[in-house]
Amino acid sequence: MSKLEVIHENKGYIVVNKAAGLISEQSPFEELTAESQVQKHLQTSKREPYIGVIHRLDRVTSGVLIFAKKKSVLVAFNELFSSRKVQKTYWAIVHKKPAQNKETLNHFLFKNNFKKQAEIVPAHTKGAQKCSLTYRVLEQNNLGYLLEIKPKTGRFHQIRAQLAHIGLPIIGDEKYGSDQKYLALSICLHARKLTYTLVDSNDPVTYEAPAPSNKYWKFKSI
Numbered sequence: 001m002s003k004l005e006v007i008h009e010n011k012g013y014i015v016v017n018k019a020a021g022l023i024s025e026q027s028p029f030e031e032l033t034a035e036s037q038v039q040k041h042l043q044t045s046k047r048e049p050y051i052g053v054i055h056r057l058d059r060v061t062s063g064v065l066i067f068a069k070k071k072s073v074l075v076a077f078n079e080l081f082s083s084r085k086v087q088k089t090y091w092a093i094v095h096k097k098p099a100q101n102k103e104t105l106n107h108f109l110f111k112n113n114f115k116k117q118a119e120i121v122p123a124h125t126k127g128a129q130k131c132s133l134t135y136r137v138l139e140q141n142n143l144g145y146l147l148e149i150k151p152k153t154g155r156f157h158q159i160r161a162q163l164a165h166i167g168l169p170i171i172g173d174e175k176y177g178s179d180q181k182y183l184a185l186s187i188c189l190h191a192r193k194l195t196y197t198l199v200d201s202n203d204p205v206t207y208e209a210p211a212p213s214n215k216y217w218k219f220k221s222i
Contacts, residue, residue, distance in 0.1 A: 004037040007064065007207055012073040013054075014038060015194075017209035018065040020186035024056040038067050055081060058157070060173070063090070063191025064209045086196045090149040090159060091138075093188035093216055094168040095180050097145055102136035107165060111156045117175060118157035120165040131155040133162060139219040144171055144180075144188070146219050159189065171216065188216055 002019035009015070018024065018034045026035045035051060042049035052074030054066045068074035080086050108128040110121045121128050132152040139146045147168075149159055157176075163169060164176035170189050172182025182188060195206040211217045 002032075002037075004041050005209075006041070007209060012070055013066055013068050013077070014042070015064060015066050015207045018057050018062055018191075020060055020062040020212065021184065023059045024065060025053045034065055035067065042069070052077075054078065057191055058189075060185060060187045061189045061191060062186070062209070062212055064088075064194045064207050065191070066194065066207070080196050080198075086194065088151060088154075088191060089193035089195070090151070091190045091192045091211060092135075092147045092149055092159065092163065093144040093171045094147060094163060095144045095171055095178070096168055097140075098135075098137055098147070098168060099166075102134070104132065104134045105162045105166065106130070106132045107162055109155045109158060109161060118155065118161035120161055129153075129155055131158045131162060133159060135163075139221060141219055143216050146222075148192075160187070182216065183214070186212075190217075 005017040007015040007017055016038060022032060022034050023030055024034050026033050039051055050069060052068030054068055054074060054077040057063060057065055068077060107120045108123045108125060109131045110119045110125055110128045112119050133149055135147045135149045137145055138148050151158055160170055160173055160176045169176045169178040170187050171180040172178055172187040190211050191209060193206060193208045195204050197204045211222050
């Protein structure tokens with residue numbers, strides 16, 4: 001059982017480093033989730049705490065996840081996300097060497113609900129949405145290449161699908177073509193950083209989540 005890792009907590013919200021393998025919000029089909037961990041943590045000081053799900057991470061992804069402790073805070077964060085005033089930064093490890101050290105990827109993505117998978121499709125495909133991200137290579141070890149990724153859009157499985165489309169599936173991501181083994185219910189994708197700036201402030205707020213502590217993430221700068 002993974003232990004809740006709190007990055008920051010104040011009266012309005014709590015920031016955690018979600019473990020890969022857990023879904024973000026409570027479900028009748030899952031005994032342990034990131035939200036249930038947060039609830040148990042908050043119940044040590046309040047019997048029935050309010051928990052607002054601000055955003056989510058895929059089960060297989062680890063990293064920065066924020067939960068609101070007040071309805072007003074949930075509304076404020078929802079406005080920040082909807083107005084694209086939040087920048088997410090991810091780390092991913094791929095097995096193959098990228099053709100370029102840094103690149104902007106622009107594609108059209110179709111969410112295949114039957115397969116629960118994102119597909120990169122021609123621009124004229126019905127139901128397709130434009131997706132965009134930038135990546136740069138940070139480091140290399142004997143298992144792969146560490147990429148820093150900044151999505152410009154927030155599409156379903158966008159990072160996984162776009163990298164796989166250019167021949168760089170994330171290690172462990174069998175759904176998108178990886179033949180490299182990794183941990184169960186996990187891939188080498190980590191929500192490293194989340195940054196936002198409040199309307200009445202010029203100072204950005206940033207929260208960072210330490211990378212998973214296993215051999216794949218052994219890089220000099222980590």
